[in-house]
Amino acid sequence: MAFLTLFFTALAAATLLPAYSEILVAGMVTQGYSLWWVWFSATAGNTVGSVINGVIGRQVDRFKHKRWFPVSEAQLEKARTRFNRYGQWSLLLGWLPIGGDPLTLVGGIMRVPWLNFVILVGIGKGARYAVVIWLTIQASGATGSP
Template identity: 80%
Template structure:
């Protein structure tokens, strides 16, 4: 159940919802949960949350002319230009706390092929969670994978 909670928190953190999976992840490290499973479920949930952003981004053109739509044509144009400057490789930065969620949304708007989208986002997010796990494990004296409680 704890891993499911981590997965769902990481999922929510990757969407536009306010959630912070690193806090839960850090707590689970100090409680002795298996580091590999923590990394796997956090990365999987966060990557899947970004896929939801990509799906929403692919729907932007359907709604951009509606009065209630929160993004102007000029803002969309600027976002597309910035994305084009660095291309799909910028999805490796989808883990960034500020702008990462928007980047995956723009990746959807730009219709990055799904395989490329998922692989690039998963690499970036996996590296981020590996770094967070390493930091917390070092600070708390945990070493290597441990059995799950």
């Protein structure tokens, strides 16, 4: 049940919802949970959350002319220009605490092929949680189980 909770917390954290999975990851590491399953659950949930952002991004063109739409055409064009500067490789930075979630949204707007999207975002998210786990172990002396 703890790993399922971590999965959904990490999923929510990857969307624009206010959630912080790092706290739960650190707590589970210090409690001795399997490091592999902590890493996998957090990485998988956070990657799925980013895919949700990508799906939303792919729908932007349908709604951008609506009066209630929260982003102007100029802002969308600016995001596209920035994204095009670095291309789909910028999705490796989808883990960033500031800007990472909108970056995955823009990846959807730019219609990055799904396989590339999932692989690049997954690598970034996996690296992020590996660092969080490593830092937790260093700070607490926790070992967790492999």
